[in-house]
Every structure is written in C-alpha cells, then in structure tokens.
Amino acid sequence: GEEVAQTPKHLVRGEGQKAKLYCAPIKGHSYVFWYQQVLKNEFKFLISFQNENVFDETGMPKERFSAKCLPNSPCSLEIQATKLEDSAVYFCASSPPGQGAFPLHFGNGTRLTVT
C-alpha cells in the first residue's frame, strides 16, 4: 500500500502481560524502523530492519523487547512482561532503498497503555 499501516491503534495491557504490535510497510520499501514516543514529544529509536534482516538494534531493551520482519507478513514488535514505563506511542516507519534509507514515512502509531 501507499501508507505505513499500524495495528492496533490502541492496546491496553496489565503490567506483566505481553503486547504485540504490527506494521505493514509501504510496498517496495526496504527499510522498517520502530520508534517509541514517550511523554508526548520524545522519540526514541528502537530497531531497524533491511528487508527481513535486523540492521540496527542498538535502541532495543533486549530483555523484554523483540521484533521481526518476515517475508509476506507484517512486521511485529513484541514486549514480554510489559511494565508501566512501556506506556507510549510506538511508531513504525519505512523507507525506500537508496539515499541512506531516507526519508522515513511514518505510520499513525499504536498507543500502548500499561495499567
């Protein structure tokens, strides 16, 4: 499609529960990125993929967060045993090949609320 599609829009989980977020990148884009927006305006890079391969995962809290981009499936970001501080809006973005993976096209985000 022509837009990055993220599902669900909202997700509510009790502390300790698992959360799984999905992202369908724009067709033809090679790169997928996950960002976390906390406190309304602070963006944190989590992980990037080049096709189905992890490109950069330096932002991931690896003990509880994992992500995949498998062929012919939406990409996913999974949080095991959620904590209150995981409450945030999670944005997925994709970008075309070349030009250093820019510009990024963002989806509308998934708002995760951990109670």
Added chain:
Amino acid sequence: AQSVTQPDIHITVSEGASLELRCNYSYGATPYLFWYVQSPGQGLQLLLKYFSGDTLVQGIKGFEAEFKRSQSSFNLRKPSVHWSDAAEYFCAVVNAGGTSYGKLTFGQGTILTVHP
C-alpha cells in the same frame, strides 16, 4: 553527542500571519534534515527534507525551510498560516554519512496554535 533543539515549545499566531519555527542542531558531520508535522492522534507526516544542493527547500502545504550551515539551523517558514496548520512540528536530523540508517534525532517539538 548529536542534538537537535527547537527553542520554542509553543507558538501562537493569527490565521494569515507568517510563521517561522526554529531548529538548531549540533552535529559533527554533514546532516540530512527533515521537518515532520504531527496532528493530534496522528502519525508523523513529512513536510520537507534537505539532503544537499539548494539550501532553500520547498515542501508540502506551502512550507519551506532554509539550511544555514554557518548557523547550524534549519528553520521552517510559511508566509500565511491556515487554521489547519495547527499541530506539533518536529525537526529531525541524521548524520548523512556512516551507518545512521534511519536513526533520526528529533527535536522536542513546537506546538503551533492558530487563532482565527
């Protein structure tokens, strides 16, 4: 460390007035520069980008931005603001070289309010 500063947290303008949103960055190398807009409950929409070449770039919705290397700035401008421009605006920067693929550094955002 790389940083992006948007000095104005909140700006209010009247509809039809001109607008300038400031963005300063601290980078050791040639940057790629972007402005995104976020409406409430929405994702980030790319307004414009600068990679190289002409330092005055045109974007969507009548926005433009000027890259000034000497001032490490990339200010966003619009000659006449419309009520629909009310949103939050983010400046973002990345190192053009190296392996910073997609690792944008965002400013803190500027909330724009438009009075009728």
